[in-house]
Amino acid sequence: MPSLPDRARAVVVGGGVIGCSVAYHLAEAGFGEVLLLERDRLTSGTTWHAAGLMVTFGSTSETSTRIRQYTRDLYGRLEAETGQSTGLRQVGFVELATDADRVEEYRRTAAFDRYCGVDVQEIGPSDVAALFPPARVDDVLAGFYVADDGRADPVDVTMALAKGARRLGATIVEGVPATGVLATSAGGGRRRVTGVRTPVGDVEAEVVVNCTGMWARELGAADGVALPLQAAEHYYLIVDGVDGITPDLPVLEDPGSYGYYREETGGLMVGLFEPASAPWRLEGVPSDFSFGTLPPDWDRMTPFLETAMSRVPGSLTGGVRTFFCGPESFTPDLQPLVGETPEVGGYFVAAGMNSIGILSGGGIGRVLARWIVDGRPDVDVTAMTVERVQPWQTNLEYRRERTVEVLGTVYAPHYPYRTMRTARGAKRSVLYDRLAAAGARFRDVSGWEGADWFGPPGEHPLTWGRPGFFGEWAAEHHAVRTDVGVFDMSFMAKFLVQGPDAGPLLSWLSANSVDGPCGRVTYTPWLNQGGTVEADLTVTKVDEERYLVVASDTVHRHVETWIRRHLPGRAATVTDVTSGFTLLSLQGPRSRELLGSLTPEDLSTEAFPFRTAREIEVGLARALCLRITYVGELGYELYVPTEHAADVFDRLVAAGARPVGLKALGSLRLEKGYRDYGHDVDNTDPVDDVGLGFAVRVGKPGGFLGCEAVVEHRSRPVRQRLVHVLLRDPDPLLFHAEVVHHDGHAVGYVRAGSYGHTLGGAVGLAMVEVEDVDTVGAGSWTVDVAGRSVPCDVSLAPFYDPRSERVRA
Numbered sequence: 171m172p173s174l175p176d177r178a179r180a181v182v183v184g185g186g187v188i189g190c191s192v193a194y195h196l197a198e199a200g201f202g203e204v205l206l207l208e209r210d211r212l213t214s215g216t217t218w219h220a221a222g223l224m225v226t227f228g229s230t231s232e233t234s235t236r237i238r239q240y241t242r243d244l245y246g247r248l249e250a251e252t253g254q255s256t257g258l259r260q261v262g263f264v265e266l267a268t269d270a271d272r273v274e275e276y277r278r279t280a281a282f283d284r285y286c287g288v289d290v291q292e293i294g295p296s297d298v299a300a301l302f303p304p305a306r307v308d309d310v311l312a313g314f315y316v317a318d319d320g321r322a323d324p325v326d327v328t329m330a331l332a333k334g335a336r337r338l339g340a341t342i343v344e345g346v347p348a349t350g351v352l353a354t355s356a357g358g359g360r361r362r363v364t365g366v367r368t369p370v371g372d373v374e375a376e377v378v379v380n381c382t383g384m385w386a387r388e389l390g391a392a393d394g395v396a397l398p399l400q401a402a403e404h405y406y407l408i409v410d411g412v413d414g415i416t417p418d419l420p421v422l423e424d425p426g427s428y429g430y431y432r433e434e435t436g437g438l439m440v441g442l443f444e445p446a447s448a449p450w451r452l453e454g455v456p457s458d459f460s461f462g463t464l465p466p467d468w469d470r471m472t473p474f475l476e477t478a479m480s481r482v483p484g485s486l487t488g489g490v491r492t493f494f495c496g497p498e499s500f501t502p503d504l505q506p507l508v509g510e511t512p513e514v515g516g517y518f519v520a521a522g523m524n525s526i527g528i529l530s531g532g533g534i535g536r537v538l539a540r541w542i543v544d545g546r547p548d549v550d551v552t553a554m555t556v557e558r559v560q561p562w563q564t565n566l567e568y569r570r571e572r573t574v575e576v577l578g579t580v581y582a583p584h585y586p587y588r589t590m591r592t593a594r595g596a597k598r599s600v601l602y603d604r605l606a607a608a609g610a611r612f613r614d615v616s617g618w619e620g621a622d623w624f625g626p627p628g629e630h631p632l633t634w635g636r637p638g639f640f641g642e643w644a645a646e647h648h649a650v651r652t653d654v655g656v657f658d659m660s661f662m663a664k665f666l667v668q669g670p671d672a673g674p675l676l677s678w679l680s681a682n683s684v685d686g687p688c689g690r691v692t693y694t695p696w697l698n699q700g701g702t703v704e705a706d707l708t709v710t711k712v713d714e715e716r717y718l719v720v721a722s723d724t725v726h727r728h729v730e731t732w733i734r735r736h737l738p739g740r741a742a743t744v745t746d747v748t749s750g751f752t753l754l755s756l757q758g759p760r761s762r763e764l765l766g767s768l769t770p771e772d773l774s775t776e777a778f779p780f781r782t783a784r785e786i787e788v789g790l791a792r793a794l795c796l797r798i799t800y801v802g803e804l805g806y807e808l809y810v811p812t813e814h815a816a817d818v819f820d821r822l823v824a825a826g827a828r829p830v831g832l833k834a835l836g837s838l839r840l841e842k843g844y845r846d847y848g849h850d851v852d853n854t855d856p857v858d859d860v861g862l863g864f865a866v867r868v869g870k871p872g873g874f875l876g877c878e879a880v881v882e883h884r885s886r887p888v889r890q891r892l893v894h895v896l897l898r899d900p901d902p903l904l905f906h907a908e909v910v911h912h913d914g915h916a917v918g919y920v921r922a923g924s925y926g927h928t929l930g931g932a933v934g935l936a937m938v939e940v941e942d943v944d945t946v947g948a949g950s951w952t953v954d955v956a957g958r959s960v961p962c963d964v965s966l967a968p969f970y971d972p973r974s975e976r977v978r979a
Contacts, residue, residue: 172343177374178205180542181366182381183348183389185210186217187324187527188520189381190331190342191535197338199543204340205373206332207366209347213328214460215383219496220324220528221406221441223421223430225263226288227316230279230907232919233549235286237533244532245322245330252337254330257323262420264293264301265314266481271583272426274634276314277956282907285916290316292957302422304414304438304482305431321421321432324528331535346370347457350392351378356515357738360731363516377542379518384455384499386507386521387564395511397556398563399522400573401455401497403448403464405471406441408434408492412484422481425581429478438485443525444474447577450497452566466495498525502563502572502593504579506530508538508554509547512731518542519556525580546698550852557728560617568593585632586905589613589622599660600752600815608829611639615832616723618661623831634956636903639833640925646834647927650801654758655830656822662753663726664809665719667733669742672717674872676709679736681857681866681874684709684717691783691796695862696732701879703855705729706847706862710783710796718783718794718809720753724848736875751794752815756827757805757838759976764825765806771795780978789821790814801835802842802971804979837924840933843894843968850892850921850935856883859937860892861966888943895920895953896963897932902955904932909954910962912938920953929969938964 180201182193185208193206208214224245226238245256267273280290291314298305298313332342348366352374356362365374380397382389390397415438422431430441450464479485501507501522511517520538523530541547552558562568571593582588597618599605606612610621623643630638637643649655667676673685682694691710698704705728707721721729726748733744756765766773771786778784778797786795791814799805810818823829843861845851851860857880858866868877895910904923909916918938926933936953940946946966952959963969971977 172345172370174343174346174368174370174373175203175205175341177365178203178341179375180204180377180379181348181373181375182206182379183366184208184381184383185212185332185342185344186215186381186383187328187331187531188383188523188534190328190335191531192379192381192520192538193340193342194331194335194338195535195539196542197335197340199539201539201543204335206335206340206342207346207348207368208342208344209457210460211344212332213325215385216496216498217324217328217527218461219494221430221439222257222322222324222528223432224258224322224529225319225421227263227265227283227290227314227319228279230282231553232286233551233553234530235283235288236549237530237537239287240536241530241532242319245327248330248334252330252333254333255323255326256330257326258320259322260318260320261418262301263316263319264298264420264422266298266310266422266424266426267312267314268309268424268426269311271634273312274956275584276312278908280314281909281954281957282919285909285919288316289318290314301420304412304484305422306481306483319421322528327528327531348389350389351514351517353393353514358734360734361514363514377516377518379520379538381520383521384497386499386519388454390511390519391564393514393517395513395517396559396561396564397507397519397521398559398569399499399501399507400452400569401450401499402573402577403450403467403495404498404525405466405495406439407475407490407494408437408439409485409488410437410491411488412438412482414484424481427478427481428474428581429481431482437491438482438488440478440482440485442471442474442478443577443580444471445578445582446574449570449573452570455497464495464497466493500524500573500576502559502576504576506534506554507556507559508534509541509551509556512557512727515735546700547853550854552848552852555728557731558724560727562596562617568596583632585634587637588632595619597661599658600812601658601660601819604816604819605658605829610829610831613832615661616726618723620661621658621829621831623833624829634903643833643837644927646828646830647837649828650758650803650830650834650838651928652759654756654760654764654827655834656819656827657755657757657830657835659753659755661723662748663721663723663729664746664748664751664753665730665733666745666747667717667719667742668715668745670715671740671742672715673711675736675740675742676717676719677870677872678874679733680709681876681880683867683870684711686711688713689783691781691798694865695857697857697874697876697880698853699876699879701856701876701883702853703847703851703857703860703862704732704853706845706851708798712783712794722846722848750812751809752812754808754810754815754819754822755800755805756808756822757799757801757803759804759979761803761805764822764827767825768821775979788818791818793818799977800844801838802844803976837927840922840924840935841926841928841968841970843935845935846922858883859890888940890918890937891940891943891946891966892921892935892937893946894965894968895934895936896926896929896969897953898961898963900931902932902958902960904934904953904955908934910936910938911952911954911959913949926969933969
């Protein structure tokens with residue numbers, strides 16, 4: 171085996187397109203000594219057999235779209251930089267829509283992608299036929315065409331990145347595997363990377379990056395790092411003798427037929443994303459599997475093949491040159507795993523590309539390199555951060571069930587209310603059976619079964635229009651606005667922070683003042699050194715050395731890790747008590763009356779004002795009661811020991827509280843304009859820009875993390891603001907990524923949307939560019955909803971109860 175240096179500042183493990191891109195971008199940034207280790211040869215594993223599509227159309231994530239654009243541009247300039255071809259051919263790309271729902275989806279996507287700079291054009295069937303003559307277009311309703319997209323050669327791209335990395339000073343060593351990392355205790359219950367282990371000796375390093383693709387889970391497991399991804403069979407075939415196939419044909423994609431199509435060395439490549447896939451090697455990918463293929467399952471795949479090939483009828487009579495089956499790795503939610511792991515500091519990951527490693531490889535490498543160099547990412551990573559996943563998701567049974575479904579979601583319609591159906595029931599509230607008996611329809615909430623809405627038995631087809639349960643959803647919404655409802659929010663992340671330094675620690679992490687009198691709950695953003703938001707949550711000071719931190723389910727591990735990173739040197743501990751307490755949120759104008767009938771506690775405004783936190787009696791239980799709301803009404807959160815929760819819930823319902831689901835929670839909170847980190851707020855947002863400046867205390871004693879950046883940001887002109895949007899037409903719906911126009915100019919997009927049943931129209935929170943923050947509502951405002959320009963009202967203040975009089979009643 172080759173010899174290795176004794177140390178490097180960064181060791182990148184894995185020589186596919188992602189690993190080579192990370193090495194290239196770290197070297198380009200001048201990070202220091204960069205060493206890439208590849209156990210076999212560059213491109214072995216999955217890179218060598220990738221289809222090489224270069225597609226910028228199709229995502230409603232700004233981060234994903236920018237990553238794709240950067241990747242395409244990088245591959246375009248690498249040849250001039252390195253002398254190594256990338257095989258980039260911008261022959262164009264066409265997406266087909268063959269039913270009305272896909273037309274709706276792609277019109278929404280196209281509007282957003284155009285806002286991001288993708289030149290996508292809607293075309294008719296005759297245009298599709300002219301661009302790709304071998305295709306059948308009799309059932310095509312529309313096509314979506316990007317002239318600058320196309321294809322690249324996966325091996326050439328990787329070699330160009332590797333050559334560029336070497337030219338910039340990186341060292342690439344083939345034939346040497348990494349078997350694990352070296353780490354030492356960093357305090358706070360975490361470890362810190364000190365190097366990597368290999369068969370030819372250890373290498374010291376400050377940073378290790380796991381870019382090992384379908385081996386990433388096993389490499390991570392060697393050091394207690396949970397990376398839930400699983401290899402699955404992926405198919406394509408190459409057919410010769412198809413009339414009209416030329417090298418200049420655009421890439422064609424027809425999700426309704428499960429297929430993508432492009433020219434390949436004179437033949438037609440037909441690739442497949444079938445609706446139900448087959449996991450491969452659940453027990454682990456063999457270490458010596460490099461440039462191998464898998465035996466194809468003709469019986470399973472024949473129906474899907476026939477459907478895909480029927481889009482290009484000539485392929486059915488041509489000669490099959492190659493029927494290829496190879497593994498690709500997939501994550502539980504079809505988002506990549508990127509970032510620093512919560513278990514080990516300095517251990518970064520870029521894996522789980524879900525079959526889009528080539529078209530996103532350049533951008534992923536740039537994002538992770540900047541993350542490492544700068545200490546924080548410079549793009550929104552809330553959907554891809556490795557901190558979102560949980561260790562139990564690496565279980566064999568979970569991977570076996572979920573992988574069957576997740577590959578199929580690549581080409582499934584991306585309906586707004588779709589939830590995963592496999593690997594369900596992992597986490598159930600103690601109230602699950604009661605909620606089910608009340609008619610709850612559940613959805614996956616970070617592994618929990620969350621009651622989404624309540625109604626009689628029956629199926630409601632997914633749709634871009636009003637769902638079949640719209641009436642039940644509206645009734646729940648109105649019950650909270652006019653009477654009283656109870657939400658089971660057991661899934662919320664709850665942490666007990668204790669010790670003599672608990673107060674000073676949380677005061678440093680919190681932009682708001684959280685270390686005041688006991689019995690006080692405080693909403694606060696947590697910021698990073700750059701003054702942008704890392705989380706928004708509540709901190710309750712129970713007593714002088716005991717605090718309860720409550721955050722949303724999506725940032726469960728992120729919040730815990732953020733606390734632990736700042737624990738060393740402080741006399742404090744953090745304990746995850748999520749499962750120990752059932753959170754019952756009692757909300758509505760009659761909530762005081764109802765709760766007062768179940769407790770001897772004086773709940774009057776004078777005795778129990780807004781933001782009070784106190785232990786109270788509720789029947790046979792004692793609960794920590796917080797007067798707080800996430801829906802904009804008089805309300806209370808009850809943190810009930812789990813063993814008492816069923817009794818308390820039964821008493822609340824018997825007294826008249828209506829069980830309410832998460833659909834209503836979403837519509838209620840968006841009417842009031844309450845923020846939700848990971849949906850309408852992300853890690854790149856300055857805290858003032860998202861309207862959270864009211865919860866920032868720049869003058870508090872001792873300051874807080876990010877304080878100087880907030881002060882500096884406030885000295886600059888306002889450029890953007892998160893605003894409230896209300897459509898004037900009651901029929902169109904808002905979900906996410908609808909483009910907002912001001913006086914005819916695109917100025918931003920909706921980050922989160924729902925239906926305002928109280929307000930009589932769709933509502934949302936949108937980040938928009940502003941010239942004068944004091945005149946945000948002036949002029950003509952519209953929202954592009956699937957190609958239709960819909961007039962709207964825009965305001966910095968919420969449309970519902972802007973002075974929060976109902977909250978403080």
